[in-house]
Amino acid sequence: MTAAADPVKTMKQEVGKAAAALVKSGTIVGLGTGSTTAYAIQYIGDRLKSGDLKDIVGIPTSFQAEVLSKQYGIPLTTLDAIDHIDLAIDGADEVDPQKNLIKGGGAAHTREKVVDYLAQQFIVVVDSGKLVDRLGSVFAVPVEVIPMAISPVMRAIEKLGGKPELRMGVKKAGPVITDQGNMVVDVRFDAIDNPAELEKTLNNIPGVLENGIFVNCTDLVLIGEVQDGQPVVRQM
Structure with missing residues (x-):
């Protein structure tokens, strides 16, 4: 080609x-x-x-x-x-x-x-x-969450000003499941002024395993x- x-x-x-x-x-x-x-x-x-x-x-x-x-x-x-x-x-x-x-x-x-x-x-x-130019301008921040904590985590993220959405499967009914058996919430933020701070804050929410901000x-x-x-x- x-x-x-x-x-x-x-x-x-x-x-x-x-x-x-x-x-x-x-x-x-x-x-x-x-x-x-x-x-x-x-x-x-x-x-x-x-x-x-x-x-x-x-x-x-x-x-x-x-x-x-x-x-x-x-x-x-x-x-x-x-x-x-x-x-x-x-x-x-x-x-x-x-x-x-x-x-x-x-x-x-x-x-x-x-x-x-x-x-x-x-x-x-x-x-x-x-x-x-700034993180979060195109892509949402993926947050890996243990299944039992999905609702409280999404509420906590909303309090931080994020707009969380549960990632759903393509060619699969229901949510995307990670290699660790957890779910992914994609979070939109109007602006991420301090990526390092946001990474820590998200990871401190109980039930969150890890998020996609790498600093x-x-x-x-x-x-x-x-x-x-x-x-x-x-x-x-």
Whole structure:
């Protein structure tokens, strides 16, 4: 398929390739979730197959990442078996100029947060459409909630000025259930002036497991753009 035919797909592939190229032999790699990260996993697998990369193990952040990693021949381990993560690669739904993120479009943000914060270097792969001046301007904040607490959590969020909505399944009747067996509430805020503060406040609501605001953890953002019909990758 030519770049002109599907520039967005080509751009995601190029960003994934750029991230995969940063993986070094003998390292432990956090493998994120989502369409752009899926290409990174594919290219890491290609590098292993060609012998360009040796002795790496992956820590998947979701069932999706696990399935893809197995498909592309990446050996996997668990957090119980290791004491550090050298590098994590993951996508994002929004990235602000301070490299703060909103994640959780794929409802994997809890496991992603555990892995991405542990990593010595955390690389975010996005297309330029994910860049925002302020967090929350396009994307709602996903909040993972244990099922019994859904009603009180939604009331508490409303008191904070948020507009919560239970995420419902597509091609599935009823709510989205995370890999941990919980539900996701997507919360719209008129403005998120202080992402770090909001992240803490949301996580302090009893029944909330984790939310999709990621602050002060991103080391590098690889941004894919299409310029004159050609995919370009730039860094932030």
